[in-house]
Amino acid sequence: MTRLLETREVEKIWGRTALPEPFAAERDEPIGEIWFEPPPELPELLVKYLFTGENLSVQVHPSDDNAPEGASGKEECWLILDAAPGAKLAIGLERETAPEDLAQAARDGSIEGLLHWHEVAAGDFFYLPAGTIHAIGSGITLAEIQQNCDITYRLYDYGRPRELQLDDAIRVARSGPYDTDRYAKRLNGKAMRLVAGPHFRLEFFQGSPGANAWNPEQDGGGPGALLLPLDGSYRAGTSMVSAGECALVAAGDPVTAATTDARGMLAYPLRASLANSEATSSLP
Numbered sequence: 199m200t201r202l203l204e205t206r207e208v209e210k211i212w213g214r215t216a217l218p219e220p221f222a223a224e225r226d227e228p229i230g231e232i233w234f235e236p237p238p239e240l241p242e243l244l245v246k247y248l249f250t251g252e253n254l255s256v257q258v259h260p261s262d263d264n265a266p267e268g269a270s271g272k273e274e275c276w277l278i279l280d281a282a283p284g285a286k287l288a289i290g291l292e293r294e295t296a297p298e299d300l301a302q303a304a305r306d307g308s309i310e311g312l313l314h315w316h317e318v319a320a321g322d323f324f325y326l327p328a329g330t331i332h333a334i335g336s337g338i339t340l341a342e343i344q345q346n347c348d349i350t351y352r353l354y355d356y357g358r359p360r361e362l363q364l365d366d367a368i369r370v371a372r373s374g375p376y377d378t379d380r381y382a383k384r385l386n387g388k389a390m391r392l393v394a395g396p397h398f399r400l401e402f403f404q405g406s407p408g409a410n411a412w413n414p415e416q417d418g419g420g421p422g423a424l425l426l427p428l429d430g431s432y433r434a435g436t437s438m439v440s441a442g443e444c445a446l447v448a449a450g451d452p453v454t455a456a457t458t459d460a461r462g463m464l465a466y467p468l469r470a471s472l473a474n475s476e477a478t479s480s481l482p
Contacts, residue, residue: 199435199448199451200422200425200434200435200436200437200439200445200446200447200448200451201237201437201445201446202437202439202443202444202445203234203235203236203237203245203424203443203444203445203446204234204235205232205233205234205235205443205444206232206233206234206235207225207229207231207232208229208230208231208232208233209227209228209229209230210228210229210230210231211228211230211252211358212228212230212250212251212252212253212254212336213227213228213229213230213231213249213250213251214228214229214230214249214250214251215227215228215229217229217249218249218280218339219442220440220441220442221247221442228251229249230248230249230250231246231247231248231249232246232247232249233245233246234246234424234426234444236346237446239421239422239446240421240422240423240424240446240466240467241346242270242345242346242397242398242467243343243344243345243346243398243424243465243466243467244343244344244345244346245341245342245343245424245426245444245465246341246342246344247279247339247340247341247342248276248334248338248339248340248341248342249338249339250334250335250336250337250338250339251336251337252336253333253334253335253336253356254333254334254335255333255352255353255354255355255356255358255360256288256304256309256310256313256331256332256333256352256353256354256355257331257332257333257350257351257352257353257367258329258330258331258332258350258351258353258367258370258371259271259272259273259274259328259329259347259349259350259351259370260272260328260329260347260349260351260366260370261273261327261328261329261370262328264369264370265347265349266349269347269349270345270346270347271328271345271347271349272328272344272345272347272348272349273325273326273327273328273344273345273397274325274326274342274343274344274345275323275324275325275326275342275343275344275392275393275400276323276324276326276334276340276341276342277321277322277323277340277341277385277392277402277428277463278318278319278320278321278322278323278338278339278340279320279339279340279341279428280320280338280339281318281319281320281322281337281338281339282336282337282338284317284337285317285318285335285336285337285338286315286316286317286318286335287315287316287318287324287332287333287334287335287338288310288313288314288315288316288331288332288333288334288335289313289314289316289324289326289330289331289332289376290313290314290330290331290332290372290374290375290376290377291312291313291314291331291373291374291375291376292312292313292314292375293312293374293375294373294374294375295312295373295374296373297368297371297373300312300353300368300371300373301364301368304353304354304362304364304367305364307354307357309353309354310354313331313333314375314376315335316378316382318338321384321385322382322383322384323382323383323384323385323392324381324382325381325382325392325393326381327372327381328370329370329371329372330372330376331353331367331371331372341426341428341463343393343398343400343424343426343463343465345397345398350363351363351364351366351367351370352364352367353367353368353371385402387404388404389401389402389403389404389407390402390403392463393465395468396468397467397468398465398466398467398468399465399466399467399468400463400464400465401463401464401465402461402462402463403461403462403463403464404460404461405455405460405461406453406454406455406460407453407462407464421448421449422446422447422448422449422451422466423446423447423449423464423465423466424444424445424446424447424464424465424466425439425444425445425446425447425453425462425463425464426444426462426463426464426465427439427440427441427442427443427460427461427462428441428461428462428463429441429459429460429461429462430455430456430457430458430459430460430461430462431455431456431457431460432453432454432455432456432460432462433452433453433454433455433456434447434451434452434453435447435448435451435452438456447464
């Protein structure tokens with residue numbers, strides 16, 4: 199049975215007190231993220247919104263192979279929903295950089311000049327493999343779908359008094375450029391498969407999702423998918439799910455647009471048997 203996920207507002211020093219619709223009530227403290235609590239049936243994924251009023255730290259996440267024992271890594275993706283003029287993301291480095299040079303640049307602040315900055319607009323999409331050094335600039339609203347892992351190693355934080363994890367960051371970081379041709383896309387008004395693996399699948403659609411948008415039985419036998427309406431509302435089974443909400447849609451429940459402006463995404467994990475078989479061929 200389809201059900202809405204609980205939401206959690208997360209205060210961040212880089213967040214905002216005034217959020218966009220449909221979260222537009224004023225807050226006393228800056229909110230940087232709104233999380234949808236992962237359901238027990240699909241614990242592998244976390245869906246959230248980010249709202250940046252300042253630059254985030256320069257950071258990196260581990261992979262399954264180099265995360266602490268018992269933890270998963272973190273691969274993630276971002277769909278830009280709104281961006282102020284000139285707003286930028288940093289993803290990857292401008293060139294191959296030796297670990298010792300990267301560490302020194304993080305210490306003296308010159309790391310900003312090593313990063314590859316991308317000016318962004320609504321509709322831009324980026325998939326970030328684990329180990330990709332990144333930073334989100336101010337003035338951006340985005341939706342993030344990620345492996346459900348909260349391990350972040352900061353390299354640089356613009357002088358803010360938060361702890362850095364430089365040694366761990368250098369240990370797990372990819373030391374070269376981001377493959378934009380492989381991992382970046384732009385929405386074109388049509389249904390798109392944004393992520394095909396290896397850890398999860400993500401489909402974007404305008405209106406009702408097509409017949410090929412979601413087949414959890416074929417894709418590993420999962421119990422459902424996460425539905426994130428970006429605009430308008432959807433009917434999933436007998437439930438209504440609207441922008442600002444996220445729902446666990448039970449396998450077999452049909453998903454149809456309930457409003458003419460509806461557009462959204464469906465995400466579900468690829469369980470081990472399928473992920474292993476697709477790992478070398480199905481990245482975005």
